[in-house]
Amino acid sequence: MAAGGVVSMGKRTIALVVTVAAWAWACAEKPVSSPVESPVAVRTIRVRPEAVERRITATGTLEPQARVIVAAQQEGLVTAVRVREGDRVRAGETVVELDDRELQAQLAEEEARRSEAEAQWRRTAALAAEGLVSPAAADSARAAFETAAARTEAIRTRLSFTRIAAPVDGVVTARMVEVGNLAAARSPLLELAAGNGLVLRVPISELDVVRLAVGDAAVVTVDALPGVRVAGRIVRIFPAADSVSRQVTVELGLEGYPAGVRPGFLARAELVIERLAEAMMVPEQAVLRGSEVPFFVYRVVDGKAEVCAVTVGDRIAGRALIRQGLAAGDEVIVEGMARVRPGAPVTVRGEGEGS
Incomplete structure (x- = not known):
């Protein structure tokens, strides 16, 4: 019995091992299914070429066309x-007067001397014509008269300097003297703003100024007058760049502007470069922004997101x-x-032309 029992147990053990092996083989034959990646819903645009203007904005101060100092x-x-x-003043208009009393007195003295010298010269010239005095005496009298006349003219000139006139048409922007000052x-x-308009001088980078002429x-806006847009045009590009900032001064003339626009206002110029x-x-x-490239976009190719490295401008x-x-x-x-990740399937939910 003991022997028969052992044999019976062995058969059951062998049968169990065979069953487990068969189950393992069957499991190994079945492929493991990987999860299917769901498409990501995205919106896209279709890129189309278009005309574009690159613009820059520069800030400066409005100035008169010329500043004239009256001295x-x-x-x-x-x-x-x-x-x-x-x-507002006109060229030649008297704007400042200086005390002229001393010069007036000097002029009276010099005119008297000139008159006396002229009379002496004429008498001597008449005598010389009759041979009563030498020609040298007549020449000396004439020289004395001319000297007196020159001194008189010099006093008159100095006297004219006491009436200080505006050298050009313009508007008084500063008054630096008062009555009683020496x-x-x-x-x-005085300081005058000369000319019929305003200019705006702005600094432009050396990288951009080469694209201007x-x-x-230009379009000029003034901070003090929101909404006001003034037409401008480049009238001068300075010949040298600042050695520190590497900027070049560009001067724009304003083509008509509202009465409220004044010299000294902060203004901004928009220029197409x-x-x-x-x-x-x-x-x-x-x-x-990418780790391997500075910039990229996702482009849809065959229903999948593809990384596309790009060079970005303005x-x-x-x-x-x-x-x-x-x-x-x-x-x-x-x-x-x-x-989205690179290579991931996508579903386009909306598409536009351009942007």
Whole structure:
């Protein structure tokens, strides 16, 4: 019995092993199914070439076409200042007067001496003609008269300097002297804004100024007058760049402006530095930063998201200029990028033309 029992147990053990092996083989034959990746819903645009203007904005201060300093030509006590800031003056109009009493007295003395010298010269000349005096005496008398006349003329000239006139038409922008002040020779008395208009001088980067030329149009806005847009045009590009800032001064003339616009106001000029006939533009949010490339976009190719490295230019009104990397007709993902990975299937929920 004992032997029969052992044999019976062995048969059951062998049968169990065979059953387990068969089950294991059957499991090994069945392939393990991988989960199917669900497409990500995205929105796209179809890139189309378009005309684009690259613009820059530069800030400066409005100035008159010319600033003219009215100065004293000689020292004198100021007795009258006939204008104030904001007054318009004409060329030749007297604007400041200096005390002339001392010069008037000197002129009276010199005129008397000149008259006496002239009379003496004429008498001597008549005597010389009759042979009563030598020609040298007549020449000496004439020289004395001419010297007296020159001194008289010099006093008259100095006297004219006491009436200081505006050298040009303009508007008084600064008054630096008052009645009772002692004006030194060549000291500034008034400042005039000359010319019929205003100019705006703005600093432009050396990288941009090479794209500008005299005659280029500009749009000027003034901070003090919101909504006012003034037409301008480049009238001068200075010949040298600042050695520190690497900027070049560009002067714009304003082509008509409202009465409220004044010298000294802060203004901004918008200038076109490049016109592109076939620019590729995409919404800014479509451009992503990468670890292996600086910038990229997701392009849809055969229903999958494909990484496309791009070279990005200016950002213009919420859109990015793509210099390199995209071609006309490319389909670029503009929404849903956060859920997309390279090569992932996508479902386009909305598509637009351009951006």
